[in-house]
Amino acid sequence: MSTTLLSAKNITRRFGGLVAIDRVSVDLNQGSVHAVIGTNGAGKSTLVSVLSGEIPPNEGNITMLGKDITRWPQPDRARAGLGRSYQRTTIFPSLSVHENCRISAQSNHQKFWRWAFPASKCTYSNEAADRALELAGLAEFADRPAGLLSHGGKRQLEIAMCLATHPKVLLLDEPLAGMGAEETDRMLNLLDSLKKEHAILLVEHDMDAVFRISDEITVMVNGCVIAHGDPESIRNNPDVQTAYLGEEE
Amino acid sequence: MDPVIFLIQCLNAIQYGLLLFLVASGLTLIFGIMGIINLAHGSFYMIGAYMAFALEPLVAQYLGGGFVTTLVACIVLAAILGYFLEWAFYSYLYTREHLQQLLMTHGLILVFEELRSIIIDNDVHGVSPPDWLSGTIALSDVMTYPTYRLFISAVCIVVALLMYWLLARTRLGMMIRAGASNREMINSLGIDINRLFRIVFALGVALAALAGAIAAPVSSVYPGMGNAILIICFVVVVIGGIGSIKGAFVAAMLIGFVDTFGQVLFPQAAGVLVYLMMAAILLFKPEGLFKQG
Amino acid sequence: EVKVGFMLPYSGTFAQLGEAIENGFKLYVQEQGGKLAGQEITYFRVDDESNPSKGPDNANRLIKRDQVDILVGTVHSGVAMALAKAATDSDTTLIIPNAGAGAITGPLCSKNVFRSSFSNWQPGYAMGAAAAEKGHKTAVTISWNYAAGKESTDGFKESFEKAGGKVVKHLTLPFPQVEFQPLLTEIAATKPDVVYTFFAGGGAVKFVQDYAAAGLRKDIELVGAGFLTDGTLKAQGESAQGLLTTLHYADGLNTERDNAFRENYKKNFPKLPPDVYAVQGYDAAQMLDAGLKAVGGDVAKKDQMRDAIRNATIDSPRGKFTLSKSGNPVQDMYLREVKGEDNVPVKVAVKALADPSVGCKMN
Amino acid sequence: MQSSFRTLLVPVLVIITALLPMVTADYYTALIIKIMIYSLFALSLQLLVGCTGLVSLGHSAFFGISAYAVTLLSPEYASGNMLWVIPAAIVCAMAYAVITGALALRTKGIYFIMVTLTFAQMAYYVFHDTKLGGGSDGIYLYVRPELRIGDWVILNIDNSYTFYLFTLACLLFTWGFLAMLMRSRFGAALTGIHVNEQRMRAAGFSTFGYKLTAYVIAAAFGGLAGLLYAVKDGYVNPELLAWEQSGLVLLMVILGGMGRLWGAVIGAIGLILLQEVFQSEAIFGSFAIHWHLTFGLAIIALVAFMPKGLIGLPEQLRARRNRSTSSATAK
Amino acid sequence: MTVLIDAQGINTHYGESHILFDVNLQINAGESIGLLGRNGMGKTTLIRTLMGHIRPTAGSIKIRGADHTRSEPHQVARQGIAYVPEGRGIFPNLDVRENLLVAARPGVNGRNDWTYERVLETFPRLTERLQHGGQQLSGGEQQMLAIGRALMTNPDILILDEATEGLAPLIIAEIWRIIGTIRETGVATLIVDRNYRKVLANTDRCVVLEKGVVVEEKESATLINQPDLLTRYLGV
Numbered sequence A: 001m002s003t004t005l006l007s008a009k010n011i012t013r014r015f016g017g018l019v020a021i022d023r024v025s026v027d028l029n030q031g032s033v034h035a036v037i038g039t040n041g042a043g044k045s046t047l048v049s050v051l052s053g054e055i056p057p058n059e060g061n062i063t064m065l066g067k068d069i070t071r072w073p074q075p076d077r078a079r080a081g082l083g084r085s086y087q088r089t090t091i092f093p094s095l096s097v098h099e100n101c102r103i104s105a106q107s108n109h110q111k112f113w114r115w116a117f118p119a120s121k122c123t124y125s126n127e128a129a130d131r132a133l134e135l136a137g138l139a140e141f142a143d144r145p146a147g148l149l150s151h152g153g154k155r156q157l158e159i160a161m162c163l164a165t166h167p168k169v170l171l172l173d174e175p176l177a178g179m180g181a182e183e184t185d186r187m188l189n190l191l192d193s194l195k196k197e198h199a200i201l202l203v204e205h206d207m208d209a210v211f212r213i214s215d216e217i218t219v220m221v222n223g224c225v226i227a228h229g230d231p232e233s234i235r236n237n238p239d240v241q242t243a244y245l246g247e248e249e
Numbered sequence B: 001m002d003p004v005i006f007l008i009q010c011l012n013a014i015q016y017g018l019l020l021f022l023v024a025s026g027l028t029l030i031f032g033i034m035g036i037i038n039l040a041h042g043s044f045y046m047i048g049a050y051m052a053f054a055l056e057p058l059v060a061q062y063l064g065g066g067f068v069t070t071l072v073a074c075i076v077l078a079a080i081l082g083y084f085l086e087w088a089f090y091s092y093l094y095t096r097e098h099l100q101q102l103l104m105t106h107g108l109i110l111v112f113e114e115l116r117s118i119i120i121d122n123d124v125h126g127v128s129p130p131d132w133l134s135g136t137i138a139l140s141d142v143m144t145y146p147t148y149r150l151f152i153s154a155v156c157i158v159v160a161l162l163m164y165w166l167l168a169r170t171r172l173g174m175m176i177r178a179g180a181s182n183r184e185m186i187n188s189l190g191i192d193i194n195r196l197f198r199i200v201f202a203l204g205v206a207l208a209a210l211a212g213a214i215a216a217p218v219s220s221v222y223p224g225m226g227n228a229i230l231i232i233c234f235v236v237v238v239i240g241g242i243g244s245i246k247g248a249f250v251a252a253m254l255i256g257f258v259d260t261f262g263q264v265l266f267p268q269a270a271g272v273l274v275y276l277m278m279a280a281i282l283l284f285k286p287e288g289l290f291k292q293g
Numbered sequence C: 001e002v003k004v005g006f007m008l009p010y011s012g013t014f015a016q017l018g019e020a021i022e023n024g025f026k027l028y029v030q031e032q033g034g035k036l037a038g039q040e041i042t043y044f045r046v047d048d049e050s051n052p053s054k055g056p057d058n059a060n061r062l063i064k065r066d067q068v069d070i071l072v073g074t075v076h077s078g079v080a081m082a083l084a085k086a087a088t089d090s091d092t093t094l095i096i097p098n099a100g101a102g103a104i105t106g107p108l109c110s111k112n113v114f115r116s117s118f119s120n121w122q123p124g125y126a127m128g129a130a131a132a133e134k135g136h137k138t139a140v141t142i143s144w145n146y147a148a149g150k151e152s153t154d155g156f157k158e159s160f161e162k163a164g165g166k167v168v169k170h171l172t173l174p175f176p177q178v179e180f181q182p183l184l185t186e187i188a189a190t191k192p193d194v195v196y197t198f199f200a201g202g203g204a205v206k207f208v209q210d211y212a213a214a215g216l217r218k219d220i221e222l223v224g225a226g227f228l229t230d231g232t233l234k235a236q237g238e239s240a241q242g243l244l245t246t247l248h249y250a251d252g253l254n255t256e257r258d259n260a261f262r263e264n265y266k267k268n269f270p271k272l273p274p275d276v277y278a279v280q281g282y283d284a285a286q287m288l289d290a291g292l293k294a295v296g297g298d299v300a301k302k303d304q305m306r307d308a309i310r311n312a313t314i315d316s317p318r319g320k321f322t323l324s325k326s327g328n329p330v331q332d333m334y335l336r337e338v339k340g341e342d343n344v345p346v347k348v349a350v351k352a353l354a355d356p357s358v359g360c361k362m363n
Numbered sequence D: 001m002q003s004s005f006r007t008l009l010v011p012v013l014v015i016i017t018a019l020l021p022m023v024t025a026d027y028y029t030a031l032i033i034k035i036m037i038y039s040l041f042a043l044s045l046q047l048l049v050g051c052t053g054l055v056s057l058g059h060s061a062f063f064g065i066s067a068y069a070v071t072l073l074s075p076e077y078a079s080g081n082m083l084w085v086i087p088a089a090i091v092c093a094m095a096y097a098v099i100t101g102a103l104a105l106r107t108k109g110i111y112f113i114m115v116t117l118t119f120a121q122m123a124y125y126v127f128h129d130t131k132l133g134g135g136s137d138g139i140y141l142y143v144r145p146e147l148r149i150g151d152w153v154i155l156n157i158d159n160s161y162t163f164y165l166f167t168l169a170c171l172l173f174t175w176g177f178l179a180m181l182m183r184s185r186f187g188a189a190l191t192g193i194h195v196n197e198q199r200m201r202a203a204g205f206s207t208f209g210y211k212l213t214a215y216v217i218a219a220a221f222g223g224l225a226g227l228l229y230a231v232k233d234g235y236v237n238p239e240l241l242a243w244e245q246s247g248l249v250l251l252m253v254i255l256g257g258m259g260r261l262w263g264a265v266i267g268a269i270g271l272i273l274l275q276e277v278f279q280s281e282a283i284f285g286s287f288a289i290h291w292h293l294t295f296g297l298a299i300i301a302l303v304a305f306m307p308k309g310l311i312g313l314p315e316q317l318r319a320r321r322n323r324s325t326s327s328a329t330a331k
Numbered sequence E: 001m002t003v004l005i006d007a008q009g010i011n012t013h014y015g016e017s018h019i020l021f022d023v024n025l026q027i028n029a030g031e032s033i034g035l036l037g038r039n040g041m042g043k044t045t046l047i048r049t050l051m052g053h054i055r056p057t058a059g060s061i062k063i064r065g066a067d068h069t070r071s072e073p074h075q076v077a078r079q080g081i082a083y084v085p086e087g088r089g090i091f092p093n094l095d096v097r098e099n100l101l102v103a104a105r106p107g108v109n110g111r112n113d114w115t116y117e118r119v120l121e122t123f124p125r126l127t128e129r130l131q132h133g134g135q136q137l138s139g140g141e142q143q144m145l146a147i148g149r150a151l152m153t154n155p156d157i158l159i160l161d162e163a164t165e166g167l168a169p170l171i172i173a174e175i176w177r178i179i180g181t182i183r184e185t186g187v188a189t190l191i192v193d194r195n196y197r198k199v200l201a202n203t204d205r206c207v208v209l210e211k212g213v214v215v216e217e218k219e220s221a222t223l224i225n226q227p228d229l230l231t232r233y234l235g236v
Ligand SMILES: Nc1ncnc2c1ncn2[C@@H]1O[C@H](COP(=O)(O)OP(=O)(O)OP(=O)(O)O)[C@@H](O)[C@H]1O
Pocket: A015, A018, A020, A038, A039, A040, A041, A042, A043, A044, A045, A046, A047, A087, E135, E136, E137, E138, E139, E140, E141, E166
């Protein structure tokens, strides 16, 4: 039986007069991919930011693994097992691909009082980085400066850095954006294999991918949830069709 | 404080604030909009003041004299100087790290200051206001207020309005702001960013020089006058919000008041008051009072 | 051969003063035929930038690198403090041709340090006496919030209150700010009989102009330490006319000694006026000359030379003066009035005024 | 081969530097001391600017505060005990860093530059306008501190050569400590924060704590440099806290090259030597009076032709050589 | 038929790494070209070279017959070439209205088909956001704004690099429809998109890049019937 790792209830976030998200609730369960789709500007990225602790919600509360984390700052949530990727790539371009992951991994092993111990010798972080690169299919580029990767490569690295922290809950904001078919395929397989142990929230516009991988879909329009359910019911939901999916070709 | 004195102090504060604004507005243009930390801005102020001093006899000789003519000559020369300097020294700084700009403009300060000493001299010189502005207005039984200071205030207000209009309402203003945030994109839209920035820079220099020239009759011209004003201008720009003309205006006014009343009410702490205020404002508004716009 | 090191401001606000001091010094040496006590004089120069934090290093350039026998410097009090420390540490003879910091000839006085100028206290004290004598009862003092200003206004207060006056307010503004308007308003509100100020350079020009422009001249007399109107009169123009200041020198003392000096100076340095700074430089050379003569030009005999300087009577263009034990001139302070571009002497405000040199152990 | 050369190079350089005063004149010994102190100062700022991306224009505050502290804490006519005077002075600088850092680190970019500048100006005015440290004229430190336990004097730095060695030891200690620190996990996290702070927060780093710690460590070493400077001259003045001083050390870091520790050292050496040369009448004759002009032009030229600072120079030359050889083969 | 852009033998480097190898590309007036290739094959690099953001190390670029190999981007743009970059390049400190107006300019031959009003009509969502700053827009809104802004320059050729990235299907469909309209008005287009089917359906001709080399150049209608080629080069 799947356990609920992260649960958000009635989240509201306003920017000035604009209600970016309006009483949105989501549950993320281990072993399932929960896709959030919706029109542009529906508030998907904002939702991810609120869940990850980057911006505080105006209302509502968030619990993770039974603890109320609504007021936790982002780094605390991250260390408690909440990982996120960004819609816009946020890698460290001057460092190597491996170092990128190692630095992320190190967050579980900060030990900054060990100021004389070289970071590159930290076995924990190195292993975590290796594993993450392997998973994301970037192992062969490990020594390349991250800035020289192609756009798609950078997106993969973004996920790898997220994985390196051993998160339990993954919040992925358009991880497939800008990826070719091959990489998309690999990424989806990766997500598939990850979902056994993780709870995944996926924001994505690639409907083929969403319908292929997700177990649960929430549809947002203008900050509100207009539908929630399994892929099949969403696909056939007339509201969703008019507001988002458009006519099937 | 008796009410008349209080009112006079308010007038002083406003007048000081306006002058600060005039100097700082050029800085906020260059500093905020073009992304250049221009330490040499104080030098442009100094150059303006020295031009007012040195051009006066020349203008009298060749152009028949006149205060306004001198001012115009200062502005025009300063703009040309700015255009040239941008081309020679600043144009390749945009793609470099901000810090390199600090270094480069610091070098320019040294050069300008030394050239000033070689070309003019190291003496203090006075510049007299034109006759038609040298009158005074009685404020209290013992105190009067020079007309020229009112003139400065008027010029500052006019410049403030012009700047606001230029940046917020004209297409040139839009281009300038757009170019500040993404040079490559504005270039892709068919706008010659290099020329655009050269114009902005010239404008900024001209503003600083105008401030110097117009302040010269009340401040006189002396070595190091540029550096003295630089830091306080930075404070104005930062409190106001980088790139915001409106912000610079409000900040300059605030500083005018804090400084004026600080000197009178807390003379021992007057030195730190402005800085304390800046720290306090940035704590609540880490991006200044008015973010860009 | 005697090596003289000038550590003077050659850039920045005080550059002009540095030049005048050097000129004055060289003028005297030149008058002696290029030699003092038979010794060839070679000069070394370092720009002190009027920056005290660089003071010790700049002093060492002269002391350690150029190994000068005599140091001459400087204008800025803070730099002079640094210079005095370095000179004392290395046992080098130092003649200060301007900086008036009281501490140098006070608590920090030392046998190797002399001054050919004044202490900040001296002009202030002289003016306090003169102002009280004119019948003023209440005074406001104003200066930048720094040590020199404080020492000067303290001097004024001391003599003014001794003579029965009262300093009702001491106004300051942060150094080097020149926005005087709020303080002028404050003065107008206080309405004292007289205002005593200590400003120099650009600040002095602006203060005098603003004071006149604010219309205060007609009701409240403005007086000051001499620097208010020395080297700044051309820039101050009309607004300075009739100002009274006190200093140890004035334009047109009309003594034989002074006239000769002025004429000679003008001949050699036509671009600069023969002002008090030139005199101070000139007298620094005279003091050195007195010392060297006593030891027959042998600079190695430091103690003898210093004793000779300390006991000398210097025949200065300002009038003869001697040195106190702490090394500061004991001199007449003139009350001067601005006429045209000159500070013409009115009278001697205090005769043979010596700095009290509080805290100096050599007294 | 290459690496054994490298490992030998460092001790050899250190020994040469340590022995240098045997052959150089007094003045140049003093000059090297000054360079070493500024190197130390620049190193401390490099930790902030080059390694963490926090551009501080108020670093002189720590330099000056600690210089004042060591002067005020030493007894007037006897020598203070290093054992507590030095730590106490550094703690003063660190304390100021904790308070101002906690506030300043809430801002970013240009604002951070300005806020740090502000706090330094505040400290400047405290010393300039109050009697606390002798006002604008400054105060003397008559006797250098010494290291003693009870009555047993272990180290006395009155002698200029011992002081030289003492300064060198401080510099080496700082350099070693910071190098170690940057290689550690703490350093790696700082590097990450430098590039993308938001990412680091998302990965689980409380970046504020890291930045504050870096700020305080930098202040501590900046303070060490300041107290050495005070001890060297025996004279402190508010100008030690002036923004020009912060600007100078920032110049050193930029000129030397950012991100690498030794960039700061090279920058300090370069800048001080440049000043020295341009001010020398022996080289420039009477034009040395206008040394600001030559110095300014030199800075401009350096920026124009060495965008990566002095440490980037070899790389730049290599790139140029490659380009010319490749274009030669293309023909 | 006039040749708008004629690039011959383009070689481009990023520092030491060689990205494009002897690429030839010709775009005729009114023609629509698709640029296909997997990630990192050099599509964006080619476009940026054409626009003048990167100098080619060898080769020549002619626009309407005039040499523009060493021209600045603004000179290229003034030849009637509009560019919607990867990542959109919205001016964050300008509001939506200003983002559009700043680009407004008649086309090369004085055409003025695309006015402010028409762009807003095309993207009604932007009308609601007129006073919002560029940085406050969602990804999709930004993309619309970027296209609208490019149209404001009344271009003869519109270059779209990943124009549909991060857009909702409804909007994507809308954008393809607009691209269709644009083609009908006689504006040439150069389209990069990962949805190769859409690209093939909306272009006359396609160029396939593989590791910086043009490996295929065919009529779109032909290419669509050659799944083996597509599999080889695009991995579909
Ligand atoms: N910092 C902000 N300030 C003001 N408004 C904001 C801010 N961030 C987002 N918004 C607004 O909130 C709304 C939701 O934006 P969000 O980025 O969450 O959309 P999204 O669903 O991720 O869209 P997309 O799929 O296009 O990325 C948008 O209308 C946007 O303009």
